[in-house]
Amino acid sequence: MLNKIQLNKKIITSLILLAFFISIIGILTPTTINQVTNTEIINPLSPINDEVKDNNIKLSLNAGVDLVVDSITIPNTVIEYGVSPYTAITFTIKNVGTDPINNTIIYAELVNVTKDGLPSTSGGYFGISSYTAPLKSGDTVSHSFLVGHDAVWPVGAYTLRVKVDSRFGGTEYITEVDESNNVSPEISFFVGNPGVDLVISDISIPTTIIVSNQTPWTRITFVIRNIGVFPLNDSSITADLVNVTKDGSPYTPGGFMEVNTYSVPLFPGQTASWTFAVGHDAAWPVGEYSLQVYTDHRGTSTYIPESNELNNLSPELRFSVVPADTRPDLIISDITIPTTVIQYGATPWTWVDFTVKNVGSGPVTNSSIIGDLVNVLKNGASFPIGGYFNVINFSAPLNPGDIATHSFAVGHDTVWPVGEYSIQVRIDAWNYENETDESNNLSPELRFIVIEEGQVNPIIINGNDDFQAAGFSGDGSANNPYVLENVIISNSTAPLVEIHNTDAYFVIRNSRLDGLNGGFPAIIFDNVMNGRLDDNHIQRVSTGVFFNYTSNSFVNSNIIGNNSEYGVWFVDSSNNEITFNEIGNNGFDGIFFKSSSYNLILGNRIYSNGYGSTIRLSISGTASINGLKASFGAGIFLDPSPFNVLDDNEVFDNAQNGIQLLESNYTLAIENNVYGNGLGGISILNSSHGIFSGNQVNFNGLQAPSVQSSKFARLSINSPDSLQASFGAGIFLDPSFNTTIYQNTVEGNYGEGIYLFVTTLTDISGNTVKNNGLSGILFKIHLNLISPIMKLLATVLVQL
16 A cells, blocks of 8 residues: 555656646647536525626727927037037927827926036026927927026036926926826036136045044045136146145145146046145144145246136135044954854863954053953843953053953853853953043954753755764765764854755754754755755744755654744755644744745644734734735745645644645645634635645634634734635635636635636536635636546546
């Protein structure tokens, strides 16, 4: 006799044959419309509601007016300010719609105007003077406007766009097919003075208080710009400091600068920048300063003929040079630990190392430097550990830039019991040193875990050769697999077990894996074959078991719960088995498949998943429920994952659907007990050729406490009629085709027993549907055609 796992492997094979037969037969299969056979319906509220709507599809061509700026041009992009003949920008408007424009006037305005990179108010709006109604489909009309000719367009670099059918900042007058295509491409140009004209367009200093002789030096930066319309062909620009004052009196620091940080020529609108240091040497003693930079200037001489010689002076810049601070300043520049997981009492001891550095300007002259531990937490709570220490590797003086080091043991005795720790070290704990900065004496936070005897560190395996080094026994053969058993792995800073790129046989069993709410997965199988997880307890991680590109592996008889995301998560993984596990109280879904096929889910208890969902809150209306993600809090969720078998699972008390399929074809779900789930029982979306047989689908959807025992039953709903269509259904299909629903019991659900929305080729036979809140079976927008081949194969599969 076949055992159940062997049986289900035969079922998967049959499903593949089913897909083959259907692909050959296609639309040639004889059909029967709206067939519901041998189905007992006991429903006191309403009979079958067989609602069919005539959904005609009407195609129409959007017609009307549609204006675009077909082109925009400027004859030259460098414009001499105020010189005629003036420069005009010309743009062309085109009607790309199907109807003519009959308005008496078409408006346009300038938008997105910038000057020197900043928004500008230059421009305005204008009526298109050359336009006479109508403007027929495909017709164009042009308009021109002047730039750079008057005070509206002063010297500067401009960008702009034109928007048609717009006035007064966006008022529109013509109703168009498309209102989003009215803006022209961007056009750019430069308005300048005659000839060459140099100005200092910017001058800046990173700080206005400079410590005398401090490195790195403080540098003033200024920018020279050619705002003329002619290029500058000189290879350098002379500049010097003028109007310098120190403490309010004239001061001469001396020197001039040759600015050559540009490529010759310096075209209109282009810039060259230069920097010079201040406060760094004897030329800049302690004091308060003001200065200006004069471009094209040295003493009384100028060198470059310019159209305007009066605009070469920068704005005034002010700063102070202050005396250097000669005090020390101690920081902890580094703190490390060789491992973050420490076995209690193990030798050799584990030592924390930290480094003290003097980042001040003066030396530490005291004979000792004192440190202590502060902000110590154990398992998230304050932990009273005392004591202080003299930094050992130190002898006075500790000069600027020098370091001293110290080490202390952790996890070695009763001072550090088993737990998860975070600590900081404070240096100069008793404030013996007068420092430049007393606020920077704390180290970064350091985290580590002290584990009990028998615990092991997190495991990382990359390739078959790593198993023995990681503590596995065995040789990796099918008869003598690598085995890791009876261990404890607790850690919040990394995944607990990572196995990559292996095909050897291995087993992890009878072990406890605790992530201590650290946000990492417990077990990762990545590109793995032939792995097993048996009889483990997995808790307080993000995801209990994560398979990626993994096959021929088993998750059997484990307890997987109290995790922040998924219990079991498969991605691109096939031919695996999840059997006889307890999977409950996980934040998202109990089992989640993404692009994973030919897997078996058998004999599991999957419950109370989705605890992070707002569905667990007291709901006074329906908006919170309707807005939830369809997958969030499902017991089993397949998306999209075809050719999987769900057999004999108990799926209850989950926040949303017990079983959810999305784009998951050829699913076989048999003899599952799906009850007490918050949103619905089985939801089948965009999935075809599925067989659902022998399932108990009862008391799903939020209900009164007297009806069912789910924790979700105790919520208040004001307007159940306004909930989404799938809410409270026992079995819900939308859209779905070639689906068989056979010999199921569907009872006591909040909404419909079986709800078919936009479905075709559905066979519903031999079911018991009774005492559901709304209809027993509801067809809506459907064409349900029954295929005899489908029914025959369904019968064969169920009777294997």
